[in-house]
Each structure stands twice: as C-alpha cells, then as structure tokens.
Amino acid sequence: MSGAGIMLMSGDLPKGSVCTTNGVSEIIEQLQYTLGEGPCVDAVRQHRAVLEPDLARPATPRWVAFTPPAVRAGARAIFGFPLDVGAVRLGALNLYRDRPGPLTDDQHADALVLASVAARAVIGMQADADPGALGAELEVGTNFQFAVHQASGMVSVQLGVSVGQALVRLRANAFADDRLVADVAREVISGRLRFDHRDGQARSGR
Amino acid sequence: MSREALMTRTLVKLADTLVDDFDVVDLLTTLADRCVEVLNIAAAGIMLVAPEGELRAMTSSSEAMRVVELFELQSLEGPCLDCYRTGQPVVNNDLTSDDGRWPGFAAVALATGFRAADAVPMRLRRQVIGALNLFRTEPGSLTDDDLIAAQAFADIATIAILQHRSALEAQVVNDQLNHALNSRIAIEQAKGMIAEREGLDMEHAFARLRNHARNHNERLVTVATAIVDGTAVPGSLDPLSH
Numbered sequence: 001m002s003g004a005g006i007m008l009m010s011g012d013l014p015k016g017s018v019c020t021t022n023g024v025s026e027i028i029e030q031l032q033y034t035l036g037e038g039p040c041v042d043a044v045r046q047h048r049a050v051l052e053p054d055l056a057r058p059a060t061p062r063w064v065a066f067t068p069p070a071v072r073a074g075a076r077a078i079f080g081f082p083l084d085v086g087a088v089r090l091g092a093l094n095l096y097r098d099r100p101g102p103l104t105d106d107q108h109a110d111a112l113v114l115a116s117v118a119a120r121a122v123i124g125m126q127a128d129a130d131p132g133a134l135g136a137e138l139e140v141g142t143n144f145q146f147a148v149h150q151a152s153g154m155v156s157v158q159l160g161v162s163v164g165q166a167l168v169r170l171r172a173n174a175f176a177d178d179r180l181v182a183d184v185a186r187e188v189i190s191g192r193l194r195f196d197h198r199d200g201q202a203r204s205g206r
Numbered sequence: 207m208s209r210e211a212l213m214t215r216t217l218v219k220l221a222d223t224l225v226d227d228f229d230v231v232d233l234l235t236t237l238a239d240r241c242v243e244v245l246n247i248a249a250a251g252i253m254l255v256a257p258e259g260e261l262r263a264m265t266s267s268s269e270a271m272r273v274v275e276l277f278e279l280q281s282l283e284g285p286c287l288d289c290y291r292t293g294q295p296v297v298n299n300d301l302t303s304d305d306g307r308w309p310g311f312a313a314v315a316l317a318t319g320f321r322a323a324d325a326v327p328m329r330l331r332r333q334v335i336g337a338l339n340l341f342r343t344e345p346g347s348l349t350d351d352d353l354i355a356a357q358a359f360a361d362i363a364t365i366a367i368l369q370h371r372s373a374l375e376a377q378v379v380n381d382q383l384n385h386a387l388n389s390r391i392a393i394e395q396a397k398g399m400i401a402e403r404e405g406l407d408m409e410h411a412f413a414r415l416r417n418h419a420r421n422h423n424e425r426l427v428t429v430a431t432a433i434v435d436g437t438a439v440p441g442s443l444d445p446l447s448h
Contacts, residue, residue, distance in 0.1 A: 008383075010387070085372065085373055085376035085380075086370070086372065086373020086376060086377075087373060087377075088376045088380050090376075090380060119376075122383075123375075123380070126379050126380075126382060127375075129383075129386065131382070132385065132389060132427075134383070134387065134390065135383075138383070144391075146390070146394045147394075149395050149398065150394045150395070150397050150401070150408055151398060152398060153394065153396060153397060153398020153399040153400075153401070153434070154399065154401060154402040155398075156395075156398075156399060157398075157399050157402040163398075163434055189398075189408065
C-alpha cells in the first residue's frame with residue numbers, strides 16, 4: 001500500500017480523520033469530508049469492503065466528484081473497509097496505492113483484521129473519557145474539522161441562514177472551485193472570503 | 207433429522223449473533239432445548255454470572271429442573287456451582303450413589319426425579335461466565351461424544367454472548383463519542399457566529415462564550431446551543447471585562 005487513513009463517521013457523514021499516513025491519504029479523507037462521497041463513505045453505508053482497483057479507469061464509474069481530484073492527488077487504486085464492532089459502525093479504514101491493481105487475498109484479509117483492530121482502538125480511546133468529553137487521544141490526534149464548523153458559524157451570520165445551511169454553502173463553494181472545504185473555511189476565518197447576503201455569492205473580503 | 211445435521215444446525219444458530227434482534231435469552235433457550243434433543247437427556251439449563259458477580263439461573267428446559275437449579279443457587283452446593291467455580295467440567299455424577307459432596311442438592315434432585323447431573327463450563331480462555339447443566343432421569347454416564355458436543359455448544363454460546371456484550375459496550379461508547387463531538391461542534395459554530403457578529407477573533411469569541419457561561423453558571427454547550435439555534439444572540443452575551 002502507498003498510504004492509509006482512518007475516518008470517523010456518524011450516520012452517513014464523515015466527522016473526522018483519526019490519522020493519515022501521508023499527504024495523499026489526507027487529501028483522500030478531506031475530499032470525502034468535503035464531498036460526502038468516496039470509498040469510506042460507501043464502506044460505512046453499505047457495511048462492506050469497497051474496492052476500486054483502478055480508480056482512473058474504473059469498470060463502473062462512481063464518485064463523480066471524488067474521483068478526478070483523488071486521481072490527480074496520486075491515488076490509482078483505493079479501498080475502504082468499515083470499522084465495525086458488532087452492529088456499531090464507527091467509520092472506515094481507507095487504503096490507497098499509487099498504481100492500479102487489486103488487493104491480494106492476503107492483503108484483503110489483513111485489511112479486515114486491521115479495520116477490526118482500529119475499531120477497537122477507537123472505542124478504547126473514547127472508553128475512559130469524562131462524560132460529555134472527547135477521549136484525550138482523540139481530542140489531540142483527530143482532525144475533527146473544527147475550523148469548518150467555526151466558518152459555518154461565521155457564514156450563517158453573513159448569509160442569515162442556519163449553520164447547517166451555511167455548511168452546505170461552504171461545501172458547495174469548495175466543490176465549485178475544486179478545493180477542500182478546510183481551505184475555504186480557513187479563508188472565511190481569516191476574512192479573505194465573505195459570503196454576500198444580497199446574492200449569496202462568496203467574494204474576496206478585506 | 208440426523209444427529210449430525212441437528213448438531214450443525216445448532217452450532218450455526220448459536221453463532222448467529224450479528225442479527226439486529228439478537229437476544230441472549232433466546233440464545234440460551236435454544237442452547238438448552240437443543241442439548242435436550244441432541245444429547246437425549248431429561249433437561250438442560252444455563253447459569254450465567256451477573257455483572258455484580260453472582261450466578262443466576264437464566265433458563266431451564268423444564269420447570270422441575272428450574273426448581274433444582276434455584277435450590278442449588280440458594281444452598282450454594284451442586285455440580286453447576288462447582289463447575290462455575292473451577293471452570294472445569296463436572297461430569298458423570300450418579301446422584302443415587304452420592305458420595306456426600308452435595309447432600310442437599312442430591313436429595314432435592316432425586317425427589318424431583320433426576321438421577322444424574324453433569325455440568326460443563328461456559329468459558330472463553332480464563333473468563334468463566336457460567337455453566338451449562340445437563341440433568342438425566344437415568345443414572346449412568348454421558349458418552350465422550352455427548353460431552354464433546356455439550357462443550358462445543360457451550361463454547362459457541364459463550365463467544366456469542368461475549369461478542370454481544372462487547373458490541374453493547376461499543377454502542378454506548380460510540381453514542382458518548384457522538385454526543386461529545388456534537389457538543390464540541392456546537393461550541394465551534396457558536397464561536398464562529400460570535401466572532402462574525404461581534405468582530406472578534408476565535409480566541410476572544412471563545413473567551414466571551416466561556417465568560418458568559420461561568421457568570422451564569424451554565425454549561426458551555428448550553429450557551430453555545432442557544433446561540434446556534436437562535437434563542438440567544440451573540441450581542442446578549444456578557445461583555446469581556448478588560
């Protein structure tokens with residue numbers, strides 16, 4: 001494998017990235033967070049391993065928004081494995097390779113074991129947390145995209161809409177400009193980008 | 207159905223814990239009923255240890271057996287208790303020629319019509335969670351094959367129960383994780399709203415939020431949620447004293 005990452009999901013939506021092994025893995029997780037689609041999202045929704053051995057030339061095209069930037073980032077084969085404990089779905093393990101090709105049976109079996117170990121590890125990290133608090137290791141090590149939620153709060157005031165709608169606007173803006181929602185959020189927080197309530201458009205700020 | 211087919215079906219059934227409506231009592235009832243059928247014995251029952259550490263009679267295939275098991279738990283003597291305490295099978299106990307190990311138990315069991323009692327542990331490695339009890343109305347021994355089958359049933363059921371418990375724990379922890387995360391997200395969203403409305407950076411927006419929560423003896427997440435859902439406006443937060 002070229003890289004791996006562990007993504008937390010809640011319901012059908014990505015919530016954060018516990019760890020990534022390199023920049024490409026990080027982009028793969030950020031893209032899924034921005035777009036709400038990709039191998040991890042499908043692995044959790046479908047409750048099974050999702051395998052794409054040739055991302056650039058897939059047998060069945062899927063993930064129309066996710067695939068082009070993921071390929072540009074350097075992913076040629078991509079695999080998502082659900083992080084489950086019994087019926088509890090925590091998120092997904094994502095693996096990628098910089099060349100196309102399927103997983104061998106051994107690699108597939110290893111990935112299932114790794115996903116199971118990772119699921120227990122996540123539970124372990126939260127198990128001893130104070131009530132209402134995130135586990136210390138998760139708090140420090142996981143990218144929960146807090147800046148995106150801060151920016152949602154700002155945009156909700158700029159546009160006079162709910163924070164939920166503001167997050168949708170941030171994601172749409174990122175998608176339209178082919179960027180990551182985390183990057184758009186950073187510009188909103190710094191004041192370089194503002195949403196205009198008159199026409200809803202994002203413009204360069206101060 | 208052949209004995210072999212029945213055994214296989216029983217093992218598959220006992221191993222099937224991933225279904226959404228998995229129920230421990232259903233599993234134990236199946237285990238007891240199938241033991242009676244496959245081993246051709248009078249009755250089977252299961253005792254499991256409760257979280258507080260005491261053994262409880264969970265299910266019995268007959269009411270007569272239930273009475274004997276409850277007596278066993280009250281008097282704290284009998285093959286099931288010995289089996290649970292040692293983690294080892296306690297087998298081939300002919301109650302008519304009782305050696306005095308369990309005088310009270312033997313008397314009650316005989317009076318109820320049972321002549322022999324065996325118990326195999328519900329155990330995974332070092333963790334003993336209970337015992338599977340097998341009662342017969344004829345004296346004599348279970349065959350080795352019968353004991354192997356009984357232990358296999360007990361093993362599979364034990365794994366199923368432990369997996370189920372661990373999934374329940376994971377569910378609770380995952381719910382706590384989501385709850386904690388949603389609280390944090392509300393706080394970050396409120397910081398953004400306060401920052402934008404009041405012209406503050408994130409640090410000062412958070413200080414304003416925290417200061418107000420402290421002054422009014424409210425939880426941070428309560429104040430944040432009020433800001434986010436619009437029941438309070440950022441301007442109504444106490445100003446920071448400098």
